[in-house]
Amino acid sequence: MIVSVASGKGGTGKTLVATSLALSLKDKHDVQLLDCDVEEPDDHIFMKPSITSSEVVSIPVPQVDEARCTYCGKCAEVCAYNAIAVITDKVLVFPELCHGCGACSYLCPENAIKEVGKEIGIVESGNADGVKFVHGKLSIGQPMAPPIIRKVKEKANKQGVVIIDSSPGTSCPVVEAIRGSDFCLLVTEPTPFGLNDLKLAVETVRKLDIPFGIILNRTGVGDNKTEEYCRKENIPILMKIPLDTKIARLYSQGIPLVKGIPEFRNDFLGLFDKIGDNT
Amino acid sequence: MKELVVLSGKGGTGKTSIVGSLAAIAQNKIMADCDVDAADLHLLLDPTVKEEYEFWSGRVAVIDEEKCIQCGLCQDLCRFDAISDTIDYFKIDPIACEGCSFCSHLCPVEAISMEDNLSGYWFVSDTRYGPLVNARLGIAQENSGKLVALVRQQARKIAENNKLDYIISDGPPGIGCPVISSLSGASLALLITEPTLSGIHDLERVLQVCNHFGVPSLTCINKYDLNEDNTKNIEDYCLKQGVAVVAKIPFDNVVTESIVQGVPVVEYSEGRVAVEIRGLWQCITETLAS
Numbered sequence: 402m403i404v405s406v407a408s409g410k411g412g413t414g415k416t417l418v419a420t421s422l423a424l425s426l427k428d429k430h431d432v433q434l435l436d437c438d439v440e441e442p443d444d445h446i447f448m449k450p451s452i453t454s455s456e457v458v459s460i461p462v463p464q465v466d467e468a469r470c471t472y473c474g475k476c477a478e479v480c481a482y483n484a485i486a487v488i489t490d491k492v493l494v495f496p497e498l499c500h501g502c503g504a505c506s507y508l509c510p511e512n513a514i515k516e517v518g519k520e521i522g523i524v525e526s527g528n529a530d531g532v533k534f535v536h537g538k539l540s541i542g543q544p545m546a547p548p549i550i551r552k553v554k555e556k557a558n559k560q561g562v563v564i565i566d567s568s569p570g571t572s573c574p575v576v577e578a579i580r581g582s583d584f585c586l587l588v589t590e591p592t593p594f595g596l597n598d599l600k601l602a603v604e605t606v607r608k609l610d611i612p613f614g615i616i617l618n619r620t621g622v623g624d625n626k627t628e629e630y631c632r633k634e635n636i637p638i639l640m641k642i643p644l645d646t647k648i649a650r651l652y653s654q655g656i657p658l659v660k661g662i663p664e665f666r667n668d669f670l671g672l673f674d675k676i677g678d679n680t
Numbered sequence: 681m682k683e684l685v686v687l688s689g690k691g692g693t694g695k696t697s698i699v700g701s702l703a704a705i706a707q708n709k710i711m712a713d714c715d716v717d718a719a720d721l722h723l724l725l726d727p728t729v730k731e732e733y734e735f736w737s738g739r740v741a742v743i744d745e746e747k748c749i750q751c752g753l754c755q756d757l758c759r760f761d762a763i764s765d766t767i768d769y770f771k772i773d774p775i776a777c778e779g780c781s782f783c784s785h786l787c788p789v790e791a792i793s794m795e796d797n798l799s800g801y802w803f804v805s806d807t808r809y810g811p812l813v814n815a816r817l818g819i820a821q822e823n824s825g826k827l828v829a830l831v832r833q834q835a836r837k838i839a840e841n842n843k844l845d846y847i848i849s850d851g852p853p854g855i856g857c858p859v860i861s862s863l864s865g866a867s868l869a870l871l872i873t874e875p876t877l878s879g880i881h882d883l884e885r886v887l888q889v890c891n892h893f894g895v896p897s898l899t900c901i902n903k904y905d906l907n908e909d910n911t912k913n914i915e916d917y918c919l920k921q922g923v924a925v926v927a928k929i930p931f932d933n934v935v936t937e938s939i940v941q942g943v944p945v946v947e948y949s950e951g952r953v954a955v956e957i958r959g960l961w962q963c964i965t966e967t968l969a970s
Contacts, residue, residue, distance in 0.1 A: 409718045411691010411853040416878065440854035441689050441885060443878040481739070481781045502759055502780030541885065542892040544825060544857035569691040569853050572717040572817055572824045576775060592939050594696065598718040604819045609775065622936045646906075653907035655877035 409598025411569035419566035425669035431561030436536035437578035450529035459518030460501035469513035476505035591623035689882030691853035700724035700944035709846035712835035713814035727805030747791035754783035825861035875910035927960035
């Protein structure tokens with residue numbers, strides 16, 4: 402079973418929920434935590450995993466053999482990303498624009514293009530306190546997160562419980578992270594920013610046809626419009642976490658909520674039961 | 681004309697609240713919301729939309745079932761697992777399709793065509809603080825980087841035509857494509873962090889991105905009193921990196937209250953948060969002038 406944790410707005414508590422849910426379930430289930438926020442992966446700060454394997458993620462980019470090339474321009478014509486250009490007697494490749502689709506090398510009439518791997522990040526796996534841990538890290542200056550997210554997700558063992566922590570937003574990295582989940586937890590806070598971005602996140606999970614529920618974090622500030630919205634849309638609020646400086650301080654120190662305040666473990670076990678009822 | 685982009689790496693550190701306040705303080709400027717997939721700045725600036733445009737970008741493959749001979753070549757060669765075979769025909773998953781058009785070029789019976797894709801909308805608005813350019817990327821759409829580039833380009837055009845002094849951009853979280861698109865070529869990046877281990881980790885990564893693209897940066901520590909040991913660590917780290925910490929904003933519920941009221945915090949309260957943000961803008965203008 403795959404449970405993903407997402408949010409439109411950043412900083413609403415995805416990492417807090419993903420890490421505490423993993424730690425609460427580990428005695429009862431075979432639990433894997435996949436940190437798919439490969440731009441800013443933070444789960445390791447809380448889980449402190451011992452990393453046992455590391456692999457480089459590359460995407461295939463074209464390399465042109467100019468001895469064979471006739472500068473016919475076919476590669477530039479078929480590239481949808483303008484990642485390859487032909488000017489009279491020269492071929493220019495812009496690897497940072499390349500999506501690695503393979504069209505240029507396959508369609509080159511002279512067989513002059515081969516693909517070489519370009520490193521865009523790494524995937525690391527290990528163990529953390531009885532939880533199997535995997536995360537990906539996008540290299541600095543690289544734009545494309547989805548190929549790394551796909552690599553992290555290849556490690557998923559669907560026989561157990563797989564918890565996926567996603568990046569904020571609603572565009573391609575989020576879609577890549579939560580696609581194929583059995584359930585998605587949307588974490589939000591009761592403020593106008595939280596609500597605006599929650600609505601976008603709800604549209605996203607609905608478009609992907611993933612069952613979902615809400616975790617309302619930092620209750621006690623803001624307004625009650627998020628709860629009104631959930632009631633009207635018939636979206637279940639599965640858990641509430643109060644605004645509490647003690648929780649914020651634990652977070653600031655990199656201590657998972659259920660380790661700092663063990664009573665929360667029951668809330669997360671209850672949350673998991675509710676997820677079961679809603680899938 | 682100078683362009684300031686506000687980034688953070690980690691989401692939820694206060695970028696939009698601070699940009700909203702800078703909009704209220706700064707003179708002769710335009711705002712650009714470069715967070716195109718979860719834009720919030722409009723909630724503080726109460727814009728009146730003057731112009732609305734469609735953003736067509738990227739294409740999506742479509743298989744003509746009549747022509748398809750079900751050879752399966754497209755499925756074999758698609759690197760994005762976007763083509764599935766259902767019981768009696770092949771089908772493209774428009775969400776997985778990256779629009780590379782490889783399949784349309786190699787289909788032996790030309791059964792695959794590429795259709796233009798409406799990816800979102802962008803807007804030019806008036807606000808009581810000056811013009812705003814913002815956008816809305818469609819749900820589950822790609823090309824956020826291109827839409828960010830378009831927002832910046834339009835903001836720059838308006839700034840030049842109206843002889844404005846500043847573009848103030850609210851950036852997206854993370855370090856990937858839309859962040860790079862918000863950052864490259866900007867005059868200065870303001871990095872908003874918070875004194876949490878996650879905040880520090882993410883600040884380090886976004887600062888490396890700024891350095892990579894040669895954009896100078898300043899740091900602001902939001903909610904600095906949440907963990908003063910971590911605040912000290914951020915200050916030490918920034919000192920070592922040669923990045924000035926130009927503001928330390930205390931944790932205060934007035935920030936959330938002002939968001940609920942839909943106004944920038946400097947217009948809601950004249951307390952410690954407002955004083956600090958006013959000082960922040962002073963430091964930014966001095967840095968931009970030097």
